[in-house]
Ligand code: GTP
């Protein structure tokens with residue numbers, strides 16, 4: 001899979017607009033600052049298609065990007081953004097859950113976790129949610145360039161055992177160094193066929 005064309009399509013603030021999304025969708029979820037927008041840019045080989053920021057809570061709406069005129073990337077707001085009020089957090093959470101349970105053409109959800117740490121309670125909650133609603137998902141561990149080889153080996157075992165999955169069930173990536181990005185593109189191709 002090669003991404004030749006990527007453009008911002010629209011932002012969504014309520015579930016009523018979901019019907020307009022007629023193409024297959026791949027969604028990116030994960031806690032704030034985990035690297036969702038950066039991964040989207042790495043996948044589409046664009047520097048700033050999706051806005052990234054070192055300030056957590058940057059993506060506050062559901063942003064839709066149209067890829068190769070044939071499918072959508074869906075950049076969801078990050079959860080667990082500590083500085084947001086309870087009301088704001090609940091409203092984002094509601095928006096994320098509305099999207100995940102109502103979108104007709106959702107093919108696969110990429111759940112991003114940070115390769116440097118154990119999965120958080122919010123990460124586990126999200127995985128349980130997807131499992132309960134039988135929404136297909138794939139776990140991606142981000143920012144592996146921040147780990148040494150030894151640390152990465154150690155964390156691969158730790159994270160997979162904590163999540164109760166095989167090491168090979170998680171894709172370990174770096175958007176910064178473009179490591180293992182092609183594995184995700186291959187998976188997308190598989191799900192489109
Ligand atoms: P929200 O929109 O707040 O939910 O965050 P996000 O998940 O979209 O994170 P974003 O892509 O904006 O990245 C957050 C920070 O992590 C930025 O400073 C990025 O440069 C950095 N970052 C993301 N991916 C990587 C990576 O693979 N390696 C390194 N070293 N830094 C990364």
Ligand code: MG
Pocket residue numbers: 036037038051052058059075
């Ligand atoms: Mg973002």
